[in-house]
Amino acid sequence: MKFDKIDNAIIKNLKVDARTSFREIARKLKVSPDTVSNRFGKLQKEGIIIDTTVVIDPSKIGYSFIARFGIKVKPAYSSQILDKIITISSIIVASKIVGVYDLVAVSVVKNFQHLCDLRETILEMPYVERVEIGMWVKTMELSPQYFLI
């Protein structure tokens, strides 16, 4: 898909504030609000815009640090396990990877007990062979913007 001026303006405006009204974007572009609304729908349908969301500061809602889980699984089971991991409520991002691990997941963590629980939850999933943890120090700068540009 090719992007024109309108698509780019929609993405640019909504990236900074997802609640920007279509009317406001339309006025800047000198097109009708319907045009903007239709384009937005198209960008969503094509899977270019995956979601709109508010960016919440994890430290303000009871989380104290971030941990990265590196997960080794039995060959051919990574998709299945990824689907389970992504449903864990504190996971921010998870993906299959090529390299040292098969899967990587980044999670916000409340305290040490919570970290142990998370590790066990993942370890108890069938076909998970090993879970390694990296605790991120002093990084609470977390927003989806950091993961998807």
Add this chain to the structure above:
Amino acid sequence: MSGKRMDEIDVKILRMLQKDARTPFKEIADHCNVTIDTIKNRFIALKERGVIRGSTIVIDPKKMGLGNLVILGIRVVERYSDSVLNMIKKIPGLCVATKAIGKYDLEAIFLLNDIEQIGTTKEMIEDFPQVKSVDIGIFVDKPLLCPKNFEFDQVIL
């Protein structure tokens, strides 16, 4: 810290906006049985307290032609993690870099165009004299995001 607890309305606002940041306040208001103004004021208050830092769209980087996400685990000579971190922060494509406790001393996530750039970025970091080793993981497919799942019922503001 005001010691004020988030109430049901705050939690509902956060949850609904996490799922869809464009949800009209009217819809949230109807859902909570309060006025639109209440929701507006609560939204502003949540922003002022820094609970809501903003809103954004999540984009598939590949469909935008933006390349691959890469995670790096870096081991450095003792006591040099800060200086290496500062150097890494200057490398183009960086999404997040942090000191870490565990197998690696530093961890970083980059958004890079192609295998070639992944290679040069890795070498660039390996060239720092205080770096012992660099492990690399390349994200396959689009990473699954679930910022919408944060639990926050128990929270005291």
